Amino acid sequence: MKARANAMEIIGATMVASLVFVAVLAPILAPHDPTRAVANSFGDPAGPSWAFPLGTDALGRDVLSRIIYGAQISLEVGIAAMAVTMTIGVTIGLGAGFFGGRVDFILMRFTDVMLTLPALLLAMALVSVLGPSIRSILIVIGIVSWTSIARVVRAEALSMSQRDFVVAARTLGAPPYRLIVRHVLPNVAPTIIVMAALGTSGTLLLDAALSFLGLGVPPPTPSWGRMIEEATIYFRVAPWLATFPGLAIFYAVLGFNLLGYGVLRRRAR
């Protein structure tokens, strides 16, 4: 039984690792410059060929190179946004769960309000207000997706702070900061790691959706979501244009999901 969970983890970890590999080695792996016209196909996308395995887009740019470079920005944004999300979620969750009482009440009512706001709509509105840049996208994704993490971390921290070893440390006079960092946080860490893997698949999807809606990382940076958006008008004549970047998003999100669920399953047994 354990073997199956491990298989999921291993496949997920391999997928994520391969993605990191492609992103880091993009300048070596990509056959062409992703932002320059390299094919004489102005105005018309060209299908896959020996020179351009995944075809070229309407501006004559190599799709394969754009997808390879797209891994860089997707991973950067996905992981950084996850870090922002986790920072907000873990801080609020730990605070609410550890201190309890009034602090817990106020923080959790705030979480309830944020949960009620539709995430994508809120993200769209915020990006349009802040202007599309990597920084604002990270902040916006963090703002709209920390709630579920805060809830899970709060529940864990709440049960941790009742445990004998925490109570004992408190009785001995340890200050709250030390209690949280030395006793509660390490015990909540495994949950946080799983949430981080699953959270990254969420931030990747949200980032791709924003890009698709034209509210993502601004051009000329190649981004998978925007490649699909640019390809939609050619869906009849050049279906491969939308297909490949979508497969890339799918691969990345599935990798993080397999990794997260794999770890979750093994821990549940």
Add this chain to the structure above:
Amino acid sequence: MLTYLIRRIFFGAFVLLGTSLITFAIAFMVPADPAVAMAGAKADPHTLATIRHQLHLDEPLYIQYGDYLGRALHGDLGRSYIRRESVTRLIVSRFPATALLAVCAMALSLILGIAMGLVAAAYRDRAVDNGLLVASLAMVSMPVFWLGTMLLIAASAWTKSIPLGGLAGWKSLILPTFTLALGSAGYYSRILHTNLGDAMEQEYVRTALGKGLSRAQVMILHAMPNALLPLVTLAGLDLAGLLSGVVLTETVFNWPGLGRLAYEAVLSLDIPLIMGTVLFSAFLIVIANLLVDLMYAYLDPRIRLEEIG
């Protein structure tokens, strides 16, 4: 029960107040000047001042917020800057298309998700279970807008009888419904699988097995009702979310619903319309929450008794 009801309604009202404050804060952060957006960049200062006065933009913020809240309570969400129409009327006119799509998608995803979850649980820890687990993860990992585009490509290549966009007849529902349903179906199947697994380990299941019922009978007759309840309540909340947030699917299929209205509002920085759609969505979710809570309290006396005690 009445105390519980009053508490839940009070809580819903509080959440809505919170969301209205946040939406108002976002609207205040918008860098563009609404008066310029309405009158155009070449308008003279006098016209701009008149518009600002008409919109009460020259008043202190808390008065603007109070006004907005007061009017919202009467169902008046202001006028769209760009479309020059009542926001409430715009939302009401777009709502049916979204509701139709959301209900169809929810029905399909529940049927698909329950079927997948049930089969996976029946073949627990065997090849079928593993296959369905991977399938459900693949379903939740697919970007909605990509799935929609892929379906468009497939439909345009293989058939001419399915409309590719817009709302015209039941056939136009096929592609967007499927697009929207696939992801949540995968999600529901995971949840049902977990719940069924937990339920099958309960005492009452052992009793039922002990009196001679088959595993399949026990699963469907005894475990299923208990495993399904959390799923249905979750689906209730999701439905409210779908009603407001089908932005991506509606964009791909050019669906004349609320999601696209909101998207267009964001692109044109039409503040009253953005605020209106966000607030309306929050309202739907609060109502759904309230209904779910009440249903739970009705079905499970422990909840309402605990609240009182």
